[in-house]
Amino acid sequence: xxxxxxxxxxxxxxxxxxxxxxxxxxxxxxxxxxxxxxxxxxxxxxxxxxxxxxxxxxxxxxxxxxxxxxxxxxxxxxxxxxxxxxxxxxxxxxxxxxxxxxxxxxxxxxxxxx
Amino acid sequence: xxxxxxxxxxxxxxxxxxxxxxxxxxxxxxxxxxxxxxxxxxxxxxxxxxxxxxxxxxxxxxxxxxxxxxxxxxxxxxxxxxxxxxxxxxxxxxxxxxxxxxxxxxxxxxxxxxxx
Numbered sequence: 001x002x003x004x005x006x007x008x009x010x011x012x013x014x015x016x017x018x019x020x021x022x023x024x025x026x027x028x029x030x031x032x033x034x035x036x037x038x039x040x041x042x043x044x045x046x047x048x049x050x051x052x053x054x055x056x057x058x059x060x061x062x063x064x065x066x067x068x069x070x071x072x073x074x075x076x077x078x079x080x081x082x083x084x085x086x087x088x089x090x091x092x093x094x095x096x097x098x099x100x101x102x103x104x105x106x107x108x109x110x111x112x113x114x
Numbered sequence: 115x116x117x118x119x120x121x122x123x124x125x126x127x128x129x130x131x132x133x134x135x136x137x138x139x140x141x142x143x144x145x146x147x148x149x150x151x152x153x154x155x156x157x158x159x160x161x162x163x164x165x166x167x168x169x170x171x172x173x174x175x176x177x178x179x180x181x182x183x184x185x186x187x188x189x190x191x192x193x194x195x196x197x198x199x200x201x202x203x204x205x206x207x208x209x210x211x212x213x214x215x216x217x218x219x220x221x222x223x224x225x226x227x228x229x230x
Contacts, residue, residue, distance in 0.1 A: 033216075042222050042223060043220050045217065048216070048217055056217070089157060091159065096216075100147070100164060100166075101147050101209050101216060102147075102149055102161050102164055103161075103216065103218055105151075105158065105159035105160075107158055108157050108158070
């Protein structure tokens with residue numbers, strides 16, 4: 001199994017630009033999660049999907065953030081416009097709906113907004 | 115709401131020694147899962163071990179074992195024969211079996227340093 005795939009691994013952009021992060025979950029997993037990790041706030045859950053449907057987006061910091069899951073094998077997290085405080089590592093994770101329930105994480109995307 | 119607390123921001127251990135990382139959680143549920151994840155400097159989140167709440171037997175994976183105390187809502191991780199490669203941030207996580215669709219609640223993490 002290829003594991004969760006994220007792209008790009010690193011992204012450097014200027015304030016005000018649009019940023020799109022991509023995720024391919026593990027085949028057969030029907031739940032997908034987007035996290036953000038910073039030194040100040042630790043690991044935060046932004047949004048999660050079940051069977052491609054957004055279940056809870058209460059962790060999305062503001063309207064500049066949006067996420068989609070058009071099919072079972074692809075999801076995007078978009079930031080428009082980006083700001084320096086969005087600089088963080090963004091993780092995507094997936095899991096099955098049944099036991100044993102653990103989430104498998106992608107390698108993360110390190111985003112730097114200058 | 116469920117909460118997970120890791121009270122040790124940092125821990126250190128000598129190579130080949132044993133170290134225990136603490137985790138407590140708060141829940142009103144009776145069925146749930148608990149996990150320990152490891153995040154080395156590569157930043158990849160790696161599952162170390164999981165525990166089902168309905169199992170009284172503590173989970174073990176090679177040098178990693180847990181001490182699960184359900185009544186006390188405690189879930190500590192013991193690393194035996196510590197190796198330099200064990201140096202990482204360790205996260206405790208909780209998942210209930212309700213309608214959360216697999217959502218995990220993470221603790222704040224504990225940074226483990228292994229001294230040669």
